[in-house]
Amino acid sequence: MKLDAIDVRILEILQQDAEQQVTQVAEQVGLSTTPCWRRIQRLKEAGVITRQVALVDARKVNVGVTVFVSVRTSVHTEAWFDTFKATVQAIPEVVEFYRMSGDVDYLLRVVVPDIAAYDKVYKRLIAGTQLHDVSSSFAMEELKLTTALPLGYVG
CATH class of the missing domain: 3.30.70.920 (Lrp/AsnC effector binding domain/regulation of amino acid metabolism (RAM) domain)
Structure with missing residues (x-):
């Protein structure tokens, strides 16, 4: 899967806080909610995002x-x-x-x-x-x- 600059930015954001709502991520990358959601789903389906977990102290x-x-x-x-x-x-x-x-x-x-x-x-x-x-x-x-x-x- 070829990643573009928006995909990379989405990954940077989600690596810092995966609990953010899609609308918040979309605002930060300059997309509307639906295209941002689609990109996140594509990243999951391609195995780039492997899972979302809680980090424990x-x-x-x-x-x-x-x-x-x-x-x-x-x-x-x-x-x-x-x-x-x-x-x-x-x-x-x-x-x-x-x-x-x-x-x-x-x-x-x-x-x-x-x-x-x-x-x-x-x-x-x-x-x-x-x-x-x-x-x-x-x-x-x-x-x-x-x-x-x-x-x-x-x-």
């Missing part, structure tokens, strides 16, 4: 500790990967999970209330699969957190 729901977990393995079979992936996906405290290039095979972002809670996550992680090395780094301070993607590359 981690501290207010007692998961204010962020842990970055680097995992290395010496096993690279499909069966091992399927087991590892299922293990990680079954742990709700793991909020991001990536396969990496370089020295680390996988990177996880885990949110928990404290170190004791992380220890329980760690034990579930290592019980589920054979791992070569697991390294955990606790974030001391959150300096930037956004869900908004940069849209300057569209085109």
Whole structure:
């Protein structure tokens, strides 16, 4: 799907506040309500907008500790990967999970209330699969957190 400047502006607006009424978005992009609504629907149908969610303050729901977990393995079979992936996906405290290039095979972002809670996550992680090395780094301070993607590359 080819995005034009109005589509990009709609995406910028919705990434900041998806609760805005279509009339409000339309005003900001210089369209009437119906064409703006159609564009938003087209963006959803094309999979550009994948979902709309509520962002929750981690501290207010007692998961204010962020842990970055680097995992290395010496096993690279499909069966091992399927087991590892299922293990990680079954742990709700793991909020991001990536396969990496370089020295680390996988990177996880885990949110928990404290170190004791992380220890329980760690034990579930290592019980589920054979791992070569697991390294955990606790974030001391959150300096930037956004869900908004940069849209300057569209085109």
